Amino acid sequence: MSQWTKLIPYWFLLFTIGFGWFILAPLDPLLAAYLKASPTAIIVIIDAYGYAMAVIGLIAGYLASRITVKVTLHASMTLSAIGLLGRALSSSYTDFLLFALIGASAYPLALAPVGSISSSINRDRSHTIIGISVGILFIGLAAGDFGGSALSSLIGLQPTLLVPFFLSLIAAVVLLFTLGSYPRYYRGRNMKGTFNPGMLRNWWVGFTIASLSVMFGAIAATALQNLHGFPIGMSISYSGLLGGLAFLGSGLGAIIIPPLFEVSNRLRKGLVVSAALSFVSVAFLLASFVFSEVIALMAIGFFAFGFFGNAYWSMALTSVTKYADDPAASGFATSMYSVIANAGVSVVPVFLGPLFYGRSSVIYGLAIVMVMVILAALVSPFLRVKEDATNRP
Numbered sequence: 001m002s003q004w005t006k007l008i009p010y011w012f013l014l015f016t017i018g019f020g021w022f023i024l025a026p027l028d029p030l031l032a033a034y035l036k037a038s039p040t041a042i043i044v045i046i047d048a049y050g051y052a053m054a055v056i057g058l059i060a061g062y063l064a065s066r067i068t069v070k071v072t073l074h075a076s077m078t079l080s081a082i083g084l085l086g087r088a089l090s091s092s093y094t095d096f097l098l099f100a101l102i103g104a105s106a107y108p109l110a111l112a113p114v115g116s117i118s119s120s121i122n123r124d125r126s127h128t129i130i131g132i133s134v135g136i137l138f139i140g141l142a143a144g145d146f147g148g149s150a151l152s153s154l155i156g157l158q159p160t161l162l163v164p165f166f167l168s169l170i171a172a173v174v175l176l177f178t179l180g181s182y183p184r185y186y187r188g189r190n191m192k193g194t195f196n197p198g199m200l201r202n203w204w205v206g207f208t209i210a211s212l213s214v215m216f217g218a219i220a221a222t223a224l225q226n227l228h229g230f231p232i233g234m235s236i237s238y239s240g241l242l243g244g245l246a247f248l249g250s251g252l253g254a255i256i257i258p259p260l261f262e263v264s265n266r267l268r269k270g271l272v273v274s275a276a277l278s279f280v281s282v283a284f285l286l287a288s289f290v291f292s293e294v295i296a297l298m299a300i301g302f303f304a305f306g307f308f309g310n311a312y313w314s315m316a317l318t319s320v321t322k323y324a325d326d327p328a329a330s331g332f333a334t335s336m337y338s339v340i341a342n343a344g345v346s347v348v349p350v351f352l353g354p355l356f357y358g359r360s361s362v363i364y365g366l367a368i369v370m371v372m373v374i375l376a377a378l379v380s381p382f383l384r385v386k387e388d389a390t391n392r393p
Contacts, residue, residue: 007129009178010110010117011136013077013171017107018140019147020084020164021049022247026149026240028221029232030157035093039222043349045100046218050210050345052104053111053338060108061116061335069116072109077172080106084168088161108338111137115321115334127258127267127318130334134314135254138306142247145217149240195336196323201379203340205316208376209278209309211344211352212369213250216285216302217243219353226357228293238295242302249306257311258318267385271315275380277308282373286366290356312380313341322384 024031028042035042063072083103090096111133118129144164151160220239224230230238253274261270285301288294320337321330355365 006178007117007133009171009174010073011133013073013080013110013175014133014137015140015143016164016167016171017076017080017110018137018142018247019144019167020080020103020140021107021144022046022141022217022243023144023148023151023160023164025145025217025243026221026236027152027157027160028218028239029225029236030152031096034157035091035096037093040350040354041093043218043353045097047214047346047349048097048100048104049107050214050342050347052101053108053342054346056105057108057335057339057342058332061332061338063109073175076106076109077168077175079103079109081165081168081172084165085162088158088165108335108342111338114317115324115330115332118318118321118330125259125262126321126330127262127315130318130321131254131258131311131314134310134317135251137251138247138254138310139251141217142244142251145240145247146244147240149236195333198382198384199320199323199333199336201382202316202320202337204379205275205376205383206313206337206341207344208372209313209316210341211348212282212372213246213306213309213313214345215349215353216289216305217246218349219356223289223356227290227359227362238298241295242298245299246302246306249303250310251306253307253309253311254314257308258315261315267315268381271312271319271380271383271385274308274312274315275377278305278312279373279377281305281308282369286369290362290366312376316383319383319385322386 024042024046028039028046031037031042031045032039060072080103083099083101083106086099087096087103090099114130114133115126118126118133147163148160151163217239220242221235224235224238225232257270257274261267281301281304285298285305288297288301292298317334317337320333324330324333352365352368355361355368
């Protein structure tokens with residue numbers, strides 16, 4: 001089995017995690033009624049994945065660095081299956097949130113050490129490996145967002161929630177038969193180079209893009225109802241379409257753009273171009289989402305921000321590995337980036353998202369979002385694209 005082939009089961013695990021995560025977004029109003037909770041309380045459940053990364057991301061990165069990636073992936077697939085099953089069978093908000101947190105803990109255990117995996121497979125193609133890994137996670141998010149409303153209308157709410165559980169079981173079985181062949185040198189040697197002040201620029205990019213991506217997908221259904229007066233059924237359907245397009249764009253952008261600029265050896269240009277296009281796409285998304293009722297325009301905005309925004313996010317993630325000198329340090333560096341990014345996922349949608357629920361508050365939401373993306377774009381020329389020679393072992 002080639003080194004690249006060994007990535008396929010890992011990528012499928014990431015897909016199932018993304019699918020289980022954002023299948024909840026278009027179901028926001030239905031879950032709120034079923035669990036007798038507010039739409040904002042459902043956003044908290046969606047953000048459970050962000051909380052999990054923020055709390056245990058560094059632990060996951062450390063375990064992968066100092067023990068092996070195998071251990072963290074075994075834990076990831078187990079916790080994902082348990083959490084998704086318990087979530088589907090829960091009838092109270094408290095139980096649902098508890099099992100959502102258990103399932104969400106699979107996310108940092110799977111994604112945080114991606115730097116270790118990319119550095120061990122092929123350090124010279126790290127943008128490609130990390131881009132595809134992040135992209136497949138977002139393809140899973142898109143599939144969940146697209147499929148959530150359609151599945152619930154066909155088979156009902158609870159059976160819909162069981163679908164991610166069955167996918168997680170398939171991922172677990174596949175991984176059990178393949179993890180034994182993972183190379184032992186996934187285990188790192190030291191933790192040198194795991195932090196550099198220059199990473200703070202990368203962290204802002206991660207914080208901004210991740211939090212806004214999740215926020216727009218999570219608030220779409222309720223915002224369409226409140227801002228534009230769409231009926232609940234229509235708002236759920238359109239929110240699934242918009243969120244799904246955003247995450248589909250995210251997946252495709254991460255898979256296409258980083259490898260394109262890596263192969264052509266124009267990574268600096270890739271960072272600046274993707275940052276600039278992220279800013280433009282966010283501006284278009286906001287204008288279409290807030291000031292227009294044309295779903296086609298909204299769809300373009302959601303897809304474009306996903307495509308360029310997540311390409312930029314992925315390249316900024318890979319950039320932090322250029323401060324590291326071995327797979328252990330690379331994995332912990334990407335863990336830190338993921339923790340900061342998902343701290344934003346944990347906080348921003350809950351506090352900033354409701355500003356888009358009313359005409360009187362939406363102007364403040366627009367201003368805050370634009371400041372965030374402008375700052376994220378301005379740091380792009382200063383992100384590291386090559387390893388420091390002094391960092392080489």
